Amino acid sequence: MHEKVIGRRYLRELFGAIGVYWLLLTLSIVFGKDLPNGPARTLILAIPVIGVALAVWAIVRQMRRVDEFVRLLTLQNIALAAAITASLTFSYGFLELAGFPRVSMFVVWPVMAVSWLLIGLVRKITKR
The missing domain is CATH 1.10.287 (Helix Hairpins)
Structure with missing residues (x-):
């Protein structure tokens, strides 16, 4: 409750x-x-x-x-989302060097939020 x-x-x-x-x-x-x-x-x-x-x-x-368990799971989800976001934005930096259009910094937070949401959903579905 x-x-x-x-x-x-x-x-x-x-x-x-x-x-x-x-x-x-x-x-x-x-x-x-x-x-x-x-x-x-x-x-x-x-x-x-x-x-x-x-x-x-x-x-x-x-x-x-x-509680501590929920806090730990949340922080793990955030850490994974940050790692995914860092790898995607870093990788896209190389694509910009190859001629792809420049992307605004406004894109970073939505990428992290979607990553965080997907990680949470996967963990919920798989009970991990």
Whole structure:
């Protein structure tokens, strides 16, 4: 029962942070795109980072709430996702040297998130 309660709390916190991120992202694009280059534009375009910080805060809080076994499994999943992300982004760097299009740094986090999700799903399906 305790796991379900903290799981729901985590999802509320995380999706709340994601909602704040999307709202701030939308506002920053709408209001920042036409501003001239300068500190005001930079600040407005960077404001979605507040939502990212809230998501990190939610993840840290969840890691403190779960027991040691869940924490270990989560950290193993993150480590594997980081290794997959590093190998994919590093390998693509060589493809860019071969003429492939340059890819934005915005791609790195989605690659890691998808890796993390797939690792979790595989572990759940195989019960490992």
